[in-house]
Amino acid sequence: MWNKVRFGWSRGVSRITSRQVLLASFAFVVCTVMGLSVSTLILRSQTLKSPKPADAKNGERIYKTGCNACHGELGKGAPQTSTEFKRPSTFPDFTQCSATTAEPNAAWKAVIVHGGPSRGFSTIMPAFGELLSSQDIDDVIAYMRGFCPNPHWPRGELNLPRALVTEKAYPEDEFVVSTAANVSGAPGFVTDYIHEQRFGVKNQLEVDLPVYNQDQNHQWQNGIGDITFGVKRVMYSNLRTGSILSLQGGILPPTGDSKRGFGNGTTTFEPFVAFDQLFPSNTFVQFQMGADLPRHPDITPQSIFYRTAVGQTFASDHLLGRMWSPMVEFLANRNLMDGAKTDWDVLPEMQVTISRRQHVRADIGVRTPFTDTRGRAPQLVVYVLWDWADGKLWKGWR
Ligand code: HEC
Numbered sequence: 461m462w463n464k465v466r467f468g469w470s471r472g473v474s475r476i477t478s479r480q481v482l483l484a485s486f487a488f489v490v491c492t493v494m495g496l497s498v499s500t501l502i503l504r505s506q507t508l509k510s511p512k513p514a515d516a517k518n519g520e521r522i523y524k525t526g527c528n529a530c531h532g533e534l535g536k537g538a539p540q541t542s543t544e545f546k547r548p549s550t551f552p553d554f555t556q557c558s559a560t561t562a563e564p565n566a567a568w569k570a571v572i573v574h575g576g577p578s579r580g581f582s583t584i585m586p587a588f589g590e591l592l593s594s595q596d597i598d599d600v601i602a603y604m605r606g607f608c609p610n611p612h613w614p615r616g617e618l619n620l621p622r623a624l625v626t627e628k629a630y631p632e633d634e635f636v637v638s639t640a641a642n643v644s645g646a647p648g649f650v651t652d653y654i655h656e657q658r659f660g661v662k663n664q665l666e667v668d669l670p671v672y673n674q675d676q677n678h679q680w681q682n683g684i685g686d687i688t689f690g691v692k693r694v695m696y697s698n699l700r701t702g703s704i705l706s707l708q709g710g711i712l713p714p715t716g717d718s719k720r721g722f723g724n725g726t727t728t729f730e731p732f733v734a735f736d737q738l739f740p741s742n743t744f745v746q747f748q749m750g751a752d753l754p755r756h757p758d759i760t761p762q763s764i765f766y767r768t769a770v771g772q773t774f775a776s777d778h779l780l781g782r783m784w785s786p787m788v789e790f791l792a793n794r795n796l797m798d799g800a801k802t803d804w805d806v807l808p809e810m811q812v813t814i815s816r817r818q819h820v821r822a823d824i825g826v827r828t829p830f831t832d833t834r835g836r837a838p839q840l841v842v843y844v845l846w847d848w849a850d851g852k853l854w855k856g857w858r
Contacts, residue, residue, distance in 0.1 A: 512595060519603030522596055526588065535607035548582040550851060554607035558658075561613035562633075562849060565601050567818070572597050580817040580856030612661050614697035618704040620736050620744045621785035621811045623769035624825050624841045627748050629706040629734040631664030631692055632656040633849035638842070640827070645837040648674035650685070658849075666690040666710070672722045685716035686723040688730065702738035707731070708750075724760040729753045732765075742773040762796040771811075783818060785811040791827070804831040807841065817856030819847040 524533070530545075532538040535554030537547070554560055571579050575587030588597065619630040624638070634656045641649035653669045670685035690710035697704040710730035716723020732750025746769040754760040771787030789807040794800055809825025822844045829836040846853050 514595075514598040514602035516599065516602040516606065518596065519599035519601070522592065522600045523603050526591070527600070530584070535604060545584045548584070550581060550855075554604055555609070557608035557610050557613045557661075559849075560605075560608050562616040562619065564616040564619070565598075567616070568601050568604070569597055572600070577858075578816070580815065580851070580858060610661065614662065614694050614704060615699045617699055618697055618702065618736065618738060620738060620746060621771060621773060621783075621787065622821075622823065622843075622845060623746060623767075623771070623787055623789050623811075624807060624809050624823055624843060625791055625827070626746050626767040626769040626789050627708070627732070627734055628746055629694065629697075629704040629736040631658045631662065631694060631706070632847070633658050634845055634847050636843050636845040640839045640841045642837040643826070643840050646675050648672070662694040664692040666692065666708075670716070670722075672716075672720075674721070676720065681720050681722075683717050683720060683722045686712040686728065687715045688712050690730070692734075702740070703736070705733070705735045707733055718759070724752075724754050726754045726756040726759045728755070728760070743771070744773070745770050757796075761800075763793055764796065765791070765793045767791050783813045787811065787825075789825075789827075801832045803829060803836065805829050805836075809841070814844075815857050817850055819850035819856060820853065821845050821847075 523531075528538065530538055530543055531552075531554065537543075537551060537553060540547070552559065567579065571581060571585060572592075573587065573589040576582045576585030578587075592600070614630060619632070620628055622628055622632075622634075622636070634654075636654040636656075637651065638654065639649055639651045641647075649672075651671045651673075653671070654666065655668075656664055656666045658664050666688065668688035668690070670687075671682070672685055673680060673682050675681075688710050689712075690708050692706050692708040694704060694706045708731070710732075712724065712728040712730060714723050714725055714727055718725030730750060730752050732748055734746070734748045736744065736746045738744045748767040749765070751762065751764045753762050767789060768791075769787050769789045771785050773783055773785045775781050775783040787809050789805075789809065791805040791807060792802050794802040805827050807825050807827040809823055811821055811823040814820045814822055822842070824840075824842045827839045827841050829838065850856070
């Protein structure tokens with residue numbers, strides 16, 4: 461779905477053979493090993509891990525004395541008649557797994573330690589940083605996690621920083637505008653408007669509309685490309701090990717004008733697997749591996765891709781402040797034709813949270829081809845994302 465711009469290829473088309481599958485699996489393992497070794501080299505940073513495991517019993521005691529009055533015994537909110545304040549629209553119902561599981565413990569801890577305004581929430585939510593120890597707060601969070609009765613919801617900790625190209629495994633409620641611009645050669649850029657929406661416990665819908673603006677023979681050509689409709693499903697997720705695995709199936713009808721290079725000219729199927737691993741030091745690795753399978757490979761050849769993003773999240777004040785996530789992506793693409801070469805790109809980048817609530821973020825990087833570079837220009841890639849489940853775009857800034 462990224463960079464549908466194809467570069468010259470020769471005739472002769474083949475379908476996936478077992479040798480290629482083997483090759484792809486091999487490359488995947490190489491990426492994994494490479495990713496893991498790079499990640500262990502990266503500096504370790506502070507984590508929210510407390511030395512002792514959280515004690516939900518102690519948490520219950522704290523909740524019943526300090527939080528009950530507003531949040532209610534069952535976590536749904538105390539009866540309106542007993543609370544004086546006017547409820548903000550974002551007032552939490554902690555029994556709603558759909559709303560609570562996406563919030564990592566660190567986000568809750570920030571609000572409990574520093575009070576509502578620290579994340580752009582209401583001042584009615586008091587700061588408990590002076591009253592409760594860090595351990596007490598971890599305990600009360602552990603107790604509150606019990607309000608969601610269904611353990612199958614993937615936890616927000618596994619929602620790793622979004623890379624510029626590599627797709628992550630976690631299902632999102634997100635709107636992203638992402639642009640890739642040539643930094644040399646003919647001017648041109650592709651902007652993807654991406655809407656992602658969760659449904660059910662483990663699923664996500666995705667629509668990606670690419671818009672092309674390109675200088676072709678000194679004339680600007682504008683047009684849409686092939687729209688992606690995708691469904692993602694989490695197959696496995698485990699907070700204890702920090703792992704999440706998803707499958708996505710996508711279909712791209714030929715909505716773009718392939719004569720101008722804005723699409724494949726034939727319906728394309730795009731299956732992929734995504735696996736993300738978070739380490740206790742907030743180092744992470746994301747893998748994505750899949751194929752673009754046009755229905756008529758004589759019009760556009762089939763191709764396979766493998767992508768890896770390795771990164772580390774840093775933040776002041778134990779992940780309570782602005783978060784910086786430097787990452788490097790390694791991107792490979794290979795047409796399934798006899799004699800085709802694998803295109804490798806490297807993409808160093810930096811993601812940063814912009815809004816105080818961290819629901820608006822930006823990422824910038826430069827994608828540089830390092831094999832088969834002929835006709836492939838380096839690109840500046842930028843996105844801005846809005847996690848709309850965390851509140852309106854203009855809320856949560858101060
Ligand atoms: C005086 C009432 C009051 C008390 C006491 C209170 N809260 Fe809150 N809390 C609120 C309100 C109101 C909000 C919603 C703020 C908003 O959405 O703008 C909130 C929000 C939160 C959130 C944020 C949830 C999210 O959506 O991210 C957490 C976590 C939380 N409270 C935990 C606690 C804990 C733990 C305690 C006890 C130690 C506690 N609260 C005590 C009123 C209170």
